[in-house]
Amino acid sequence: MRTTFRSLASFNYRLWAAGALVSNIGTWMQRTAQDWIVLTQLTPHDATAVGIVMSLQFGPQFLLLPLTGYAADRFDRRRILVLTQSAMGLLALGLGILTLAGAVHLWHVYLFAFLLGCTTAFDSPTRQSFVAELVGDAHLSNAVALNSTSFNAGRLIGPAVAGVLIALIGSGWVFVLNAVSFAAVLAALAMLRPAEFHGRLARAGQRSGLVDGVRHVWGRPDLRAVLVMFFLIGTFGMNFPIYISTMAVSVFHVGASEFGLLTSSMAVGSVTGALLAAGRDKPRMMLLIVASLAFGVTLTIAAAMPSYRLFAVALFFVGLSTQTFTTTAHSAAQLWSDPQLRGRVIALVLAVSAGSTPLGAPLIGMLANTFGPRWAIVAGASSGFLAAVVGVLAFARLRRRAAA
Numbered sequence: 001m002r003t004t005f006r007s008l009a010s011f012n013y014r015l016w017a018a019g020a021l022v023s024n025i026g027t028w029m030q031r032t033a034q035d036w037i038v039l040t041q042l043t044p045h046d047a048t049a050v051g052i053v054m055s056l057q058f059g060p061q062f063l064l065l066p067l068t069g070y071a072a073d074r075f076d077r078r079r080i081l082v083l084t085q086s087a088m089g090l091l092a093l094g095l096g097i098l099t100l101a102g103a104v105h106l107w108h109v110y111l112f113a114f115l116l117g118c119t120t121a122f123d124s125p126t127r128q129s130f131v132a133e134l135v136g137d138a139h140l141s142n143a144v145a146l147n148s149t150s151f152n153a154g155r156l157i158g159p160a161v162a163g164v165l166i167a168l169i170g171s172g173w174v175f176v177l178n179a180v181s182f183a184a185v186l187a188a189l190a191m192l193r194p195a196e197f198h199g200r201l202a203r204a205g206q207r208s209g210l211v212d213g214v215r216h217v218w219g220r221p222d223l224r225a226v227l228v229m230f231f232l233i234g235t236f237g238m239n240f241p242i243y244i245s246t247m248a249v250s251v252f253h254v255g256a257s258e259f260g261l262l263t264s265s266m267a268v269g270s271v272t273g274a275l276l277a278a279g280r281d282k283p284r285m286m287l288l289i290v291a292s293l294a295f296g297v298t299l300t301i302a303a304a305m306p307s308y309r310l311f312a313v314a315l316f317f318v319g320l321s322t323q324t325f326t327t328t329a330h331s332a333a334q335l336w337s338d339p340q341l342r343g344r345v346i347a348l349v350l351a352v353s354a355g356s357t358p359l360g361a362p363l364i365g366m367l368a369n370t371f372g373p374r375w376a377i378v379a380g381a382s383s384g385f386l387a388a389v390v391g392v393l394a395f396a397r398l399r400r401r402a403a404a
Contacts, residue, residue, distance in 0.1 A: 004279040007143040012192050013134040019188030021150045023085075026181025028158025030092055033166055033174035034109065037099065041171075042106040049106060053113045054361075060117035061124075061351040072126040072343025081130060082189055084123035089182030091116050096175030125347040132334065132342065136198035141331040145278035148327045152270040152319075159263065216341050217348060221401075222285060223336055225394030226329050227352055229292060229387040233325065234353045235360035236383035237295060240266065242364050243302075243380065244315070246373035252308040265312040269319025274327055276320075283332040285398065289391035291325035296384025303377035321384075326353070 008014045034053065043049045061068075071080060095112045098104040128144070135143045165174050217223045244262045248254050280287075298321050302314035330349065337345040368376035 004142075004275060005146070007135050007139045007146055007278075010135050010139070010196070012196050013131070013143060015188045015191055016131075016134055017146060017150060019184040019186075020147070021153065022184035023181050024151050024154025025158045025161065026092075026154075026178035028154045029162040029165070029174050030178040032159040032162035033171040034095075034113075036162075036166055037104070037171045038106065038109055042104070042109065053109060056110055056113040057117040057120070060114070060121040064118060064121040065347055065351045068121045069125050069344030069347025071122055072129050072347065073341065074343075077126050077130040077133065078189060078192070080122060080126045082186065084119050084126070085182050085185045085189070087119045088116060088123070089179045089186075091119070092175050092182070093179035096172050096179060099172035099175060100170070124350050125343050128330065128334070128346050128350070129343045132339075133197045134192075137335065137339075140334055141280065141282050142278050144331045144334065145274050145280070145327050148323060148330070149271055149274035149278065152267055152274055152323065156264060156267040156271060212341055212344065214348065216338055217345055220336070221394045221397045223333065223345065225285070225390055226288065226332050226336075227348060228390050229288065229325075230329055230349060231352045232383045232387045232390070233292065233295060236364065237299065237380045238322065238353075239361050239364040239376075239380055240318075242361060242368060243299075243373065243377050246368045246376065247311060248308075250368075250373055252311070254308055258308065262312055262315055266315040266319035269316035269321075270323040272316075273320040273323030277324060277327040277331075282335060283328045285332075285391060285395045287328050288325065288332065289388050289395065291321055291328060292384050292387040292391055294321035294384075295325055296381045296388065297321075299377055299381035299384065303374045303381065329353075 008017065038049050038053060091112055095104070095108070098108055128147070131143045131147065132140050162174050165177070217227055244266070248258060248262060252258075295318070298314060298317040302311060302318055305311040305314050330346075333345050333349045334342055364376050364380060367379050
């Protein structure tokens with residue numbers, strides 16, 4: 001356990017992690033309430049509208065890619081985070097006020113989702129690369145895994161809390177509470193000890209533009225493999241809302257509470273995977289290959305499960321393998337890249353992982369409608385097998401280069 005939580009020995013990281021956990025719970029509360037008002041208040045159960053909201057939130061990761069990674073490398077990350085976290089809190093508060101006043105319309109949600117996506121596009125690469133300043137490269141892999149644990153703990157707790165609060169006090173107050181949760185991160189940022197920061201390279205800002213980051217990644221077989229593997233699994237594999245909802249409604253014919261338990265089962269697996277990753281010293285290409293293969297295998301098994309309970313058990317292992325892959329990939333992107341270009345590399349990986357899912361979701365949804373949910377899951381599982389092939393080819397190339 002001491003190895004798993006070693007990054008918490010740092011005062012700065014411990015403070016940051018506490019604030020981030022509160023904010024993650026609030027963020028998942030807002031996502032749940034946002035989907036709820038779109039489906040039940042603003043549209044006649046229109047899932048397409050939810051998909052549009054999703055695209056507007058993740059699309060800016062692609063649109064702003066030339067700027068976001070460069071900003072994370074060039075400017076003071078702590079100041080950027082103060083600005084982005086403040087903006088995200090104000091956006092949550094604005095949506096909450098509109099909802100409480102009974103004045104919210106669907107286009108308001110679209111607008112707030114897009115603005116939140118623009119802010120998150122700058123926040124995410126800055127936040128991930130800022131971790132290196134808090135713990136240094138020696139504990140970076142562990143800190144990235146603990147960040148993933150916090151994120152998935154928020155996914156485990158937030159929707160359940162939001163469901164209760166929506167029934168008791170309404171969706172508007174859930175948005176307001178999320179706005180308040182950002183105060184925890186802002187307080188943590190204000191209380192950090194700059195004297196204990198791990199320094200950045202002074203020349204980090206001399207290289208300019210996204211092109212340097214792309215050139216750096218494409219010139220490295222290991223980083224290139226991470227990006228391609230993430231694209232395959234992110235685009236075609238990580239469409240879990242489609243898999244879980246269609247299996248729950250069309251195959252097992254269960255209600256909303258049972259649907260929530262399926263999501264929680266996968267979240268428990270994700271938290272477990274993140275904690276196991278936290279115990280590892282550094283990312284390895286072989287682990288990425290094994291995790292990709294496990295992703296494909298566990299999804300295939302889930303598609304074949306004959307009962308609701310067995311499907312829930314399979315989702316635990318899907319969450320475990322997915323989190324092992326994503327945490328290892330994010331750690332690799334940071335530790336294997338040039339520190340001068342770390343922000344741009346992270347921005348590339350985040351853009352691929354977050355921005356590619358809306359591209360593949362319509363195709364997976366069409367497969368579910370045409371051939372059934374089980375075949376849609378099998379199609380998603382194939383992305384894990386393809387990603388494993390990409391990893392094996394990259395590993396073989398690295399071995400040849402080392403031998404030469």
